[in-house]
Amino acid sequence: MEFNSFPVSTAVDFFRGLESSALNGITPGSTIDTALDIGNLDREFSFRDSVSPAEPLDVFSFSLRGTGTLAIDLQSLSADADLYLVRDFNGDRLVNNNEIVAASERAGNASESIRINNLVPGQYFVFVSQYQGSTSYELKISADVWQSSTINSFSPLYGFGLVDARAAVGMALGQSLEAVPDRSSDVPSNFGDLNLIDVPAVWERGITGKGVVVAVLDTGVDINHPDLKDNIWVNLGEIAGNGIDDDGNGFVDDRHGWDFGDRDNSPTPGRERGAEHGTHVAGTIGAKLNGITTDNRGNRVEVQGVAPDATIMPVRVLGGRFGNTADALARGIRYAVDNGADIINLSLGAGMNSPVLRSALTYAEERGVIIVAAAGNDANRGATVPSFPARDAALVDVGIAVGAVDRDVNIASFSNPAGTVLGEFPFVVAPGVRVLSTLPGNRYGTLSGTSMATPHVAGLVALLLQANPNLTPSQVENILIATSRNPALLA
Template sequence: MGKGAKSQRAFLVFLVAAVVNVVPVAATEPSMPLPPEEIAWSTAGAEIEAKGWVDGQAATTMAKAELFSDPTISRNPFGLLVRFADSASAFDREQALLLVDGFLVGEPLDGTATYLVETLRNLDDSLAVLQETAGVEWVGFDEVMQATVLPSDPDLDQLWGLNGTYGIDAPGAWAQTLGDPSVVVAIIDTGVDLDHPDLLANLWVNLGEIAGNGLDDDGNGYVDDIHGYDFVNDDGDPNDDNNHGTHVAGTIAAVADTVGVVGVAPDTKIMALKFLDDKGSGFVSDAVLALTYAVNNGAQISNNSWGGGGAEAAMSTMLDTAEVANHLFVAAAGNEANDNDANPTYPASYSQANVLTVASNQSDGALSSFSNYGATSVDVVAPGSGILSSVVGGGYATFSGTSMAAPHVAGVAALMRAVDSSITYASIKQFLIDTATVDPRLTTVAVSGGVINAAAAVTAASGAGPSLSVTATETSVTEGATVTFTAVAADQSSVDVSTQVNWSLDGTALGTGDTLVYSADTPGSMRIRAEVTTGGFTTLVITTLTVIAIVRTVTVSSPNGGEDFAVGEAVAINWTSVGPVGNVDVSVISQISGSMEYAAAAGLPIIDQQTTTMTINVPYSASIATLEVGLRLDHTYDGDLYITLAHPNGTTVVLANYVGGWGDNFGSGAQSCSGSLTVFSDGGEVAVGSGSAPFVGKFQPAEALSAFAGLDTVGDWVLSVTDSADLDTGSLFCTELDFFGTNTLVASGLDVNVGTVEWTVPEAVNASNLMVSVGNDLASDTSDSVFTIAGGPPVTTTTTTLPPTFDASSGFPSTPQDEYLVLTGYFDDELLGVVQAADYLGQSPSQLQTLSVGVLAFLMALAGSDQPDWSTGSPPDISGNNVVQSHFFSLDGTQGALEAVAAATGLTGAQTQKFATSVVVFLILLAMARSS
């Protein structure tokens, strides 16, 4: 399947403030595709087959009847959306249909090659078969879109959105135009009350159709479509039976009279396209048909106050067609108070340039509490709280939601087309962004940084304001540079008014005059705004200035991993730097790492509509200061995935929240922890929602990992990957946890150019894995990997070469071995077991061996009268009897304790040494096996 084959199981809702139920992810095992001849009838399909039916009715009339009786169904029970490849012949299509007993319902939904295919066979199996069929580009379910209950509040301010302090200044636009009847806005919604007195005069009329004669007079494929079409009931009567579409229509184009309300563009025509029924439910196939109808029948703008769910390939394809036709698709941003940058919402988040996404503000200018937002994914803000408009039956009511904000924008776009009939959707979109009234509270809410200004936008489109041009000495500079902007302005009588130009940035005034000298001290992209007002008209010019950050780096050179130091040792910490970093802090931080790889070559399967979990056991106990999470997985269409990490106590952090869209994979290269990982870190430079697949490098997670700060590392951590959609699957290969604990400050405020500082290892630093950190907020670096500190001061030990005393037939060498490399008799590869166990503890084999003997001696001595004293002092000299001394006991009692162990077990000193090491190594390897 190509990447276009997306069809998420989701409910789409009216974008009005309301509580939305979450659709749970199924926990059932996926069914395997069946050969075509074995596809069973669906239960409902078998009933219809037995009774008989007319081709095409099951996926339309019968499906909609079932939806009417049961609004909770999630998809068309008798239909699939199928797009055939451009190269597919009629024979190829016929063969594909035969495989699923399918029937093409009507003409292509998008006018090209996307069809509603009717089949009474099992839909899941039919979809699987068509996915593998030649000539099929993509296939998906015909999902249900479902409306929520509409809220209302009749006590809110009336029409503040048009002329209030934080409204759109519609009167300023009306001074230039009330609209033009040649401009048509399609209301893709629940329909429109065709008899409403405030809407009747502005209904679009299909002049090629004769009302009521039962014929398709204009040959557009629809009968009696005088004012639009009803795709729910498949007839030419798109009357609203819900209220939502009528409310939207009134905000756009209620007539200017003494009755009721007035729309933003009161001389504009509205096309009624009903694809949601009285309960607010409908199929995506009908939404595509509605947009196709709008484009094909001359609507230059459409309002889309509905949303939710995921990206649909059929809708995306039709948006491509609409873009070519210069059609502007205005979409509500959504009502989940969600950051659309991190968690896209559709149709608002489609990437086509003709999609204009709208957030909502309230009457005090602030973002509405329910409104979605997005610094890069939402374009503009418009009034959406407490909006009075028309409803079914000739009345009026107040609703709230981004559903109410979008029609304000659609109306202004219609006014802009009225003053310039040749204007492009791109110009409309850019003018609306550039002329918005900037509000500091909204600068991170939308690209515009403020609420649309109807008067300024229409002026920009008409060119009726004063002339204004701006030049800049540079538009891309390095941080710290100075840029000079020069303005030349003239009023409508060509009188120079350059000195009246006002300059601002994000709503903050920068000065007035024909020049602006700006110090570019903050890296990033900024929009310098110049505006001048004469004769009641305002013209503005936005200049985008890109400020490139000066390169600042710090690189730790030593210790950089692999070194082994002792308490009391003087360690030279060295680094290099580039750029004006300033003073830095130098610290030593403890680190614990845990990782989990799935051993099978194919990885741990990530299955549609299921959650895959990987458990990482961390046996060490330490307090977490910071944490980084490495991830390596392969999956087509990352936007399906919801990824979380849970602490052993249940505390859970969302790492990735349906990010990456059509992109594939997290990490790249080897399908293991040795590949290039996606690393989630609170210190990442880019939020994962703003990144792109395969997300190689460090990214800020959707929720901060600081939620784990202060918790203990020990226990079973769980990485969960939920695939919330159909069609795309994958594999999870690796999860890696890197904990950073105690931070020991070595030096503070040190000139970065010094490049070195000496650190004497204190006794307070226990045996552990450590890393050096050097830097500040501008630049920093840590050691590439860990170095270690022995748990005690440097010591000198005497070693004795001991011959093994076990029978050589047991696999022991017959020649003497160094006491610190004595092999145990309990493993196929004894030496490897010792080395692996020692590495697991961060020790050398010699340290492990002396530890092992000490532990066993201590435990056995506890049972006798000669109790050893526990200390961290140096071991005594070894004297006779082939006894190895432990590092962990004082002189008094130790020799006797070891001799007692040997006597109690009937072993010599060398045998005691090997036995003790075997026991500890065995326990350690058990722990290692459990963690992997």
């Protein structure tokens, strides 16, 4: 069942009466007022019942006293039923899509499963919903709770705070990293942003993102830029220019990635407005650590990526005849996953959720690929939560959402906040105001946006994966949450 498919009035009636209730019988009710109240979830809860067209909904409630990992399984199905975790964030006794914390909607009689790391204390509701036919089921709910003091406090503006590369990589290594002096330059540089998130201390340990592949799904990347060309991904299974799909991946001559905007093997920028965006993002992630360079006009500049030895996989999904669609983005995500990306940078946003896009994001997460997505630039237009696909970090526990701050760690006026209605989820901030980086044609320039903040975090994740290649997406999220700094506490 997709809640987006309900008319608003139907969805409201369907979930009417959302608040705490006591157990009035041994069977779950169809509203929260008659829900089966499990109480504090301090042990595994198991329950058997059934749903049918006549009685399509069973509702359970439980309380979580500390932050922890939640597991919910719906098994032994003979027909299609779906599973939802809900929290009434605004207390209005109604549920909208933003209050669906997680969902599992597999087809047919496949078992449903929800896993959430770092679920915060509070009261939650589990909905078992009939979709097609009648079925009995077995529901299991359990939680592994740890002390909430180990997790940073969550801010509606900053989420868990400003990322800290030195602390994060130290946690991944299981040891502390020594502080080093801030880097500086006599020419225009991006060292101010790198110093802000303590990147140079990680470089001092020889950790530069080497061996980690970061896919940049964007407007294309200038693969010949002097600061990028040595870090561009090469498909070793493909012979360039022979017109043959040598590696059998379905893409002919994709030596350096793929262009889903024009459906060809040249994932470089087009001529449309904003085409430099992807090259700028790529530079923040992986511009080479090569000192002062000279641009196409003879100006001296020094730009270095957070992970200057990471490999950049260009995938163009914005621009061209077929770009700027959920289908192009979903295809780009699957291409990146299938061709060896470890991290996918999504410095982009969509106006609404798309099932095809969410399926691709889940495809990546299930295969251990880490999604880092921009929160959006609509705060000045009233946005109170991240845009899609970053919002799926909250709704379906896929990816890391990133907001933008300036050099003084003030939230950028344009940056969508973490908000309050989605609860706590992987949301961090990074530099995103007047960020200096690479532009096509051996140029350099400054851009602002959560699009500029996101590659700082993607680059940091590359450092984490070099430090500890066995980290899972959830472990990376946990490290970022535990080590990010509350801006209110920064000197």
